Amino acid sequence: MLKGYTVPLTPEGASQLTPPPPWHYSSDCIAIEYWADPAAVTALLPPGLVPDEADQGRAFFWFLDWQFTGENDELTDPARYQYREAFVLVEARLDGKPVNFCPYIFVDNDAALARGWVQGYPKKLGSVFQTRSFAAPSAAAAPVAAGSRFGASISAHGERLATARIQLEAKVDDPRTVFNRPTIIRRYFPQLSAGKQDQPAVNELTLSLMDDLTFTDVWAASAELSIPVVAGEDMHAIAPLRVGRGYRFGMAYSVTDLPILKNYLA
Amino acid sequence: MLKGYTVPLTPEGASQLTPPPPWHYSSDCIAIEYWADPAAVTALLPPGLVPDEADQGRAFFWFLDWQFTGENDELTDPARYQYREAFVLVEARLDGKPVNFCPYIFVDNDAALARGWVQGYPKKLGSVFQTRSFAAPSAAAAPVAAGSRFGASISAHGERLATARIQLEAKVDDPRTVFNRPTIIRRYFPQLSAGKQDQPAVNELTLSLMDDLTFTDVWAASAELSIPVVAGEDMHAIAPLRVGRGYRFGMAYSVTDLPILKNYLA
């Protein structure tokens, strides 16, 4: 009997890229609000999503240090399951409601890549860093406090794709005033058989369902963000025209389900 | 209009993990023939494949330095498209015919990971090395000649999964006496929606079709191979009980199609 939520399938099931849900996550996050060319944002939306006319071109660029665990203490195997991530969320409307859509996302770990593909996050590999806040007082500690400066960056294939810096200003009492849209993604898996290479086997609009979503210690900050032109990457098309507020916070949630909003193949 | 053979789908299509076929490959390869526990090999076979009773437990462990190109000179962007790979092929029968099946495979590049998933290769990330043969004469050159020694290794998450060493003995005139079985793989993509997490969205037995398959400069060698026990990996269940011949050679082929042999969902 072969076991595995993902490949490789084996009799023991230990080799699978990721254990099955539930998946539990906790993270430190830096997110930067910005505005891109509205036409470039619109051009990235999948069928069914329309531009959010209320605040055109608004987006958030996120950097995350993640810890993952399933049900077998995976958090104590950090070489295999701890990871870093960067992504952009652009604002849109689905059936009239405000949502985020994720067109670009990078991680540094294959288990995270596999979970992302299964959900609909279009993950590629990248090298992600963010300034951390350490408990032991020092000029190097970057405490979560007014005046602290944090940097963050994402690179892939040795090219810098985005760089950010923020300086903390004030605690945000109610994070839901900032982070309050559901995230929509597109689950997509191609075919390779001749004549079907333009017909994906899986093509669905999905909701990134986050159980027990928690934000902690949310601070607002002044912010800088750059998304340079890089050969072989299209992300610069939604480079910032204007940068808004930065945020630094903790976030946790669990994943146990994936609502399918549309099946494009039906 | 969104473009992309794989995600991410973008208006320009430059961000996709891999361009669409045709995919062209050339490689330097080290392969080691060995025999594992026949029961452990049988336990890895997907439905429809049966043990090859003719030579039970026979397998080959491969290490490959790959160069990839599509139709846009991708070989001149080696930071993005050059990669290294290691895999094991176990021998089996499909409808009475001798075939290979690939239960474990590792690469160091996300484009290669994506292409593998689309074909049915159960790729995970790893760090792969093999001694190379250089043209400039030196004690360090490892020429393709009798007596030359080559080493190879695959590691993932900082754990050594296999180590090999070979010493070249004699040229093989007809490589088809050694490499003559088609490779069968399992194309598999999970669902995450509640209640369907044990029902994959894609579950097919496929043939790894290799157009214009070419072997060059095939040398036979004495060989050593170890596959140690590693927590979180099942590959040691098919560790060598006996090691046969090693081989060092060049190999090239193209991919334009993927025959589906069985659809397990039908």
Added chain:
Amino acid sequence: MLKGYTVPLTPEGASQLTPPPPWHYSSDCIAIEYWADPAAVTALLPPGLVPDEADQGRAFFWFLDWQFTGENDELTDPARYQYREAFVLVEARLDGKPVNFCPYIFVDNDAALARGWVQGYPKKLGSVFQTRSFAAPSAAAAPVAAGSRFGASISAHGERLATARIQLEAKVDDPRTVFNRPTIIRRYFPQLSAGKQDQPAVNELTLSLMDDLTFTDVWAASAELSIPVVAGEDMHAIAPLRVGRGYRFGMAYSVTDLPILKNYLA
């Protein structure tokens, strides 16, 4: 005018591997007390250090997530300056006084490697991970609290050199009851000129002077530690015969000076 505390020396001084002191550090640490073969520990001591007969073979294995800064906000460039480290400290005596000596140390960053060589830490590159404690509550968060489990590992060249796991039990009120010995290192730089290759250019016993050394949130833990046999590394000679207590804590200090205790060339 060429500038640089280390190479490369340039007119602008931006390319230097590390800025000059002061160097400020803050870290999260996991340390495991253990006992190795006393003869193996003694065999690693440089001239002038003698075994500590009080508790023979006692050592600590450390894993550290570090943030570094100099005087130019280097902590906001984490891709360049944030790093991870693992090392072992063995106990010894110098002029009758209890000290630690560092025979093995690994980092994942070249600036840290360079600073280490300049001080006398015999740094090599490695890949280091430890479970982190995140603020947002989750099964993945690993809070600093009784019962939390942390893992840690160090690998180099794809070989696992040490793996540890701890489970927090109780806060330590006075960290100086645990960490109270100065660390002695050996500053060493070879010559390559023919006839002098066994005569280092620099060969000194030094004190790793830590200004404003601070420990925070020190917890004691039950602990496991393994240091397996790996080809090409000698560290397994001081593998644990017995494992004592584990500790998890924050640590910060600054470096501005390096006392030279002995010049072996004088």
Added chain:
Amino acid sequence: MLKGYTVPLTPEGASQLTPPPPWHYSSDCIAIEYWADPAAVTALLPPGLVPDEADQGRAFFWFLDWQFTGENDELTDPARYQYREAFVLVEARLDGKPVNFCPYIFVDNDAALARGWVQGYPKKLGSVFQTRSFAAPSAAAAPVAAGSRFGASISAHGERLATARIQLEAKVDDPRTVFNRPTIIRRYFPQLSAGKQDQPAVNELTLSLMDDLTFTDVWAASAELSIPVVAGEDMHAIAPLRVGRGYRFGMAYSVTDLPILKNYLA
């Protein structure tokens, strides 16, 4: 008795970063002739070197895939000893004679970093790639033949420092018409003791002595090269104002000695 040509020094001597000389090397190389701002080149020269007035600002940017061995078959441990490198050589005069000087160099391996520091190469870590030439015919093979295109790149800390492309045109009969200058480097090791941090412990002008230097299969090519502005690196000061010929070839040599040309401390 502690053993080691470099640290770590151990009773067995297996942990040392690099074995002692002789060091044997073979490589595949891509080198691009170019001209930088002569004042920027002059500003990088150490005391004793003067600009080469004959052809001001001339430099070569090199990319190398290296295989290393000492006397113990190190080439069969490629995970530890195979590496990639990129460097720039600027032209200068020493005592009236034409020489090259190496101001910037990057490698992806700690053994190579250590050997470089000991010689006087100011090595930092980087990620280096070049298109390889494979024996098995394919659109991906990049044979060493007229019309073949090769790419190469060097990145550090996720920033692209240089990118090159060449297209082979014609074989070079006598490589010494192209590569005929000795390479001069600066051996430099700092002090950290208070009051001496601007007085290096080792500060010498040295000759990179290459025994049995051999060039093979040298081809000339058309070439492109870019060295972009990157924060935290000064190399862009010698970015190309004009690009000349490209070259692709094999090179081998051994290192057994290091002539000291000047001791700046004497």
